[in-house]
Amino acid sequence: MDAVPVWLRERRTGVGRPAERSRAEVTAAAIALADREGLAAVSMRRVAAELGTGAASLYRYVDSRDDLLDLMTDEVAAGYRLPEPGGPWLAGLLEVCRQGRELMRRHGWLPELVLTRPALGPHGADLLEHVLAVLAGHPAGAGRKLEAFGVMTTLTAALALHERGPGAGQRQGAYLGHVVAAGRHPHLTAALAGGPLAPAPDFEDTVARVLTGLLGSR
16 A cells, blocks of 8 residues: 555656546546445446546556545545534534435445545545534644544444444344343343333434533533
């Protein structure tokens, strides 16, 4: 993996014919492919085919598939439409998380990348700037505010993934019923004595409680 982010590397000009595409076009083709067929389908060869060219030509724009993934993540962040900062900080952060959740629903491959390969490019930096502007009047230190940004992003992605697998709760419930019947987990049995498993977490309530715990109620 290159230690220099793709946005800080100059595009290769190569020799012969001038480049016929742009990095933005390559990124858009990769996003369209992932939206249609999933993240596993994204390869240099497949993206080149989307563009009607050979895989070798993509190396004028990106060095590897990893570059493509970083560009895809950051490009989706251009989809935020956030109001000017103002008003209660928690409401402002929840709006960021709501929009992030919608973007992750629209691009089902995005939560996986956010959780396993976080990338901060130009649009991500704009988003971070917005979050820090929302928190400008908050007494927490800069380190805690940056931590809040990371927690918001990670939690939104994790909850978005949870929402995509509603059958998981049913499978867990079935096995927990077996565990309780076996009688070897008294604390778990007591916790479940009041009824079935709790429903799926409410997105905004969960995020609000975590952020309030991290930053306080001020």
